Amino acid sequence: MIKKIIFRLKHNVKNFGFLNALKQEFCPKISKKHYDLFVLKYLKKQVGEVIKRYQNTDPVLSPAENIIWFFWAQGEECMPVLVRRCYESVKRNAGNYKVILISEQTISHYVQMPELVNYKKKNV
Numbered sequence: 001m002i003k004k005i006i007f008r009l010k011h012n013v014k015n016f017g018f019l020n021a022l023k024q025e026f027c028p029k030i031s032k033k034h035y036d037l038f039v040l041k042y043l044k045k046q047v048g049e050v051i052k053r054y055q056n057t058d059p060v061l062s063p064a065e066n067i068i069w070f071f072w073a074q075g076e077e078c079m080p081v082l083v084r085r086c087y088e089s090v091k092r093n094a095g096n097y098k099v100i101l102i103s104e105q106t107i108s109h110y111v112q113m114p115e116l117v118n119y120k121k122k123n124v
Contacts, residue, residue: 020042066097068090068097069100070102072087072103075101075104
């Protein structure tokens with residue numbers, strides 16, 4: 001039993017840091033709400049600045065829309081048979097969700113890529 005606890009602690013320390021690992025190991029009966037808040041706080045601390053930097057402040061679509069995003073860089077015309085069947089299956093089974101196919105030609109309608117990404121895409 002002690003070996004299992006030590007193993008979990010090592011794993012959690014590596015992934016979440018020492019104090020967070022202790023909280024996770026010795027406070028397992030915290031409510032889901034508190035655990036979710038704990039994880040959210042951790043993620044904000046670790047990657048909050050990255051999210052803020054790339055967050056789109058002027059969304060093209062309403063966040064309330066039910067959307068299934070499907071990406072195939074070359075577009076629908078160039079899909080192999082297996083990918084085309086998957087795409088058609090998604091469309092058939094989407095229910096009240098809107099299916100949007102994104103390709104290299106349409107991605108700029110939905111995402112603003114950093115200039116460095118565009119430069120490397122063109123020059124590499």
